[in-house]
Amino acid sequence: MTNLPTWSGYLRPDGRKGIRNIVLVIYTVECASHVAQAIAQGENDVHVIGFPGCYDNQYAIRLILSLARHPNVGAVLAVGLGCEYTQAAKIADVARQSGRPAEWLLIQDTGGTRTSIERGKQIVTTLRRQIFRETPRVPMGLADLTVGCECGGSDGTSGLVGNPVVGAFFDRLVDAGGTAIFEEIVEMIGLKEIMLERAASANAREQLEAAYDKAVRYCQQVRQYSVSPGNFAGGLTTIEEKSMGAIAKSGSRPIQGVIKVGQQPPWPGLWVMDSVPDDHFMMFGYTNPNDTEGLMDLISGGSQLVLLVTGRGSVIGSAVAPLVKVTGNSQTFARMSEDMDFDAGRVLSGLLTLDQAADELGDLIASTAAGTPSKPEALGHREYFVMYKHQDAPSTEQGCRK
Amino acid sequence: MTASCFKIHPKDNVATLLDDAPPGIVTTRGSDDSVILTEAIALGHKVALCDIAADGPIIKFGVPIGTASQTIQRGDWVHLHNCRSNFDARSATLDLHSGTTTDMRYD
Numbered sequence: 277m278t279n280l281p282t283w284s285g286y287l288r289p290d291g292r293k294g295i296r297n298i299v300l301v302i303y304t305v306e307c308a309s310h311v312a313q314a315i316a317q318g319e320n321d322v323h324v325i326g327f328p329g330c331y332d333n334q335y336a337i338r339l340i341l342s343l344a345r346h347p348n349v350g351a352v353l354a355v356g357l358g359c360e361y362t363q364a365a366k367i368a369d370v371a372r373q374s375g376r377p378a379e380w381l382l383i384q385d386t387g388g389t390r391t392s393i394e395r396g397k398q399i400v401t402t403l404r405r406q407i408f409r410e411t412p413r414v415p416m417g418l419a420d421l422t423v424g425c426e427c428g429g430s431d432g433t434s435g436l437v438g439n440p441v442v443g444a445f446f447d448r449l450v451d452a453g454g455t456a457i458f459e460e461i462v463e464m465i466g467l468k469e470i471m472l473e474r475a476a477s478a479n480a481r482e483q484l485e486a487a488y489d490k491a492v493r494y495c496q497q498v499r500q501y502s503v504s505p506g507n508f509a510g511g512l513t514t515i516e517e518k519s520m521g522a523i524a525k526s527g528s529r530p531i532q533g534v535i536k537v538g539q540q541p542p543w544p545g546l547w548v549m550d551s552v553p554d555d556h557f558m559m560f561g562y563t564n565p566n567d568t569e570g571l572m573d574l575i576s577g578g579s580q581l582v583l584l585v586t587g588r589g590s591v592i593g594s595a596v597a598p599l600v601k602v603t604g605n606s607q608t609f610a611r612m613s614e615d616m617d618f619d620a621g622r623v624l625s626g627l628l629t630l631d632q633a634a635d636e637l638g639d640l641i642a643s644t645a646a647g648t649p650s651k652p653e654a655l656g657h658r659e660y661f662v663m664y665k666h667q668d669a670p671s672t673e674q675g676c677r678k
Numbered sequence: 679m680t681a682s683c684f685k686i687h688p689k690d691n692v693a694t695l696l697d698d699a700p701p702g703i704v705t706t707r708g709s710d711d712s713v714i715l716t717e718a719i720a721l722g723h724k725v726a727l728c729d730i731a732a733d734g735p736i737i738k739f740g741v742p743i744g745t746a747s748q749t750i751q752r753g754d755w756v757h758l759h760n761c762r763s764n765f766d767a768r769s770a771t772l773d774l775h776s777g778t779t780t781d782m783r784y785d
Binding site: 431432433435436465466467470492495499500501503504505506507508509510511512513514515516517520521587605607624 | 684686694695696720721722723724736738739741742743744756757758761762763764765766768769772773775776777778779
């Protein structure tokens with residue numbers, strides 16, 4: 277990555293640029309999920325997201341709407357059953373207000389399964405033709421890119437090389453004027469002072485301290501820290517040890533502040549995303565029920581591309597934004613090369629320096645941004661997971677989220 | 679080929695195994711030191727680089743990542759059986775090899 281890469285992106289009406297041009301089908305209750313999945317089945321560039329319950333949760337709606345207005349999304353079809361709380365028509369309205377073509381249908385009004393699927397496929401075909409024809413193509417570079425990263429299935433190599441290689445790439449991204457988001461405040465436990473020292477401002481320091489203290493209270497309350505059996509089996513002994521490895525993925529640049537799920541960073545640079553439920557309803561919902569939830573959070577912050585660092589190996593992908601999977605464990609890469617995009621373990625075996633690996637990862641990210649499918653993408657992975665929880669989302673105008 | 683381990687920070691009293699290693703000598707990447715493993719240690723797991731007293735800090739990345747729950751000898755495997763978290767009390771109850779919980783009922 278000696279020369280800063282550029283590629284051709286998709287310009288959205290709000291000025292943001294996407295690296296994909298997809299139609300997003302959104303279902304508003306589990307009862308509509310079969311129809312929504314069938315509408316997207318066999319269609320190119322049509323992804324599905326949705327949530328399970330006949331339940332109005334502000335957090336989940338904010339998350340869904342941030343995905344409906346995501347830079348990789350060109351058009352939206354909202355699919356409801358017809359009697360649930362969440363309103364498909366309102367989701368389509370919000371997408372239209374953002375300048376995107378959007379439609380909605382209610383299954384109970386349209387007919388049964390087959391009729392609704394046929395109607396949905398007609399709508400999706402029309403929307404796809406429209407965005408294919410009308411979306412302006414524009415030059416794009418690292419300064420236009422937001423990349424999110426989390427780690428999952430970590431082992432002893434993740435903190436040694438997997439996360440540090442991503443951290444070195446994040447430094448390059450931030451220096452080029454781009455935006456980097458990392459997650460998992462529950463994986464900063466034990467490192468309060470180290471985190472606070474990296475705050476870019478007094479305001480950011482205050483946000484980090486509040487988010488850290490909340491995460492500790494949360495883990496104490498639910499009696500579960502963010503370490504899994506596979507982490508322990510892979511050689512990590514304590515949450516503090518996992519945290520030190522996890523934080524390495526943030527690189528070394530100052531932290532601009534804390535955003536919550538569904539919020540975009542108000543300016544470029546390095547940001548932390550807080551996905552922990554707020555105190556007033558802390559026991560409702562979960563912070564990190566699985567890796568897919570974390571990736572959806574990062575995508576909701578506007579990440580056009582996401583990274584998962586996994587020492588143990590993983591076979592997930594993600595809807596809306598392509599996932600690039602990095603492992604620091606060359607054994608895992610060899611065993612699961614059909615799923616793993618990048619072998620950072622070569623740094624441990626002396627084949628590459630950390631800087632060379634970060635440059636190579638940067639080239640892979642640029643080529644994925646330019647349209648080359650990542651491995652999970654090519655395999656057809658489009659996982660999504662929308663959690664219900666309670667989080668307030670103050671204005672982002674001051675870059676202030678307490 | 680002799681297995682090797684990696685000491686991240688000069689202050690560390692543990693190193694991470696870069697290979698699955700049987701008992702015996704392993705070299706330390708980035709220095710002339712070596713350490714004799716008292717038991718087999720798997721890739722990604724930690725070996726004690728010096729004797730560590732009970733209740734002494736386990737140092738990795740240059741920071742305390744836990745506390746010795748018993749006396750640890752140089753060359754020992756450092757894991758759930760002899761190192762406890764300063765935050766997460768439950769981790770000391772996990773199965774040493776699989777990391778699975780022992781307090782969840784499946785009946």
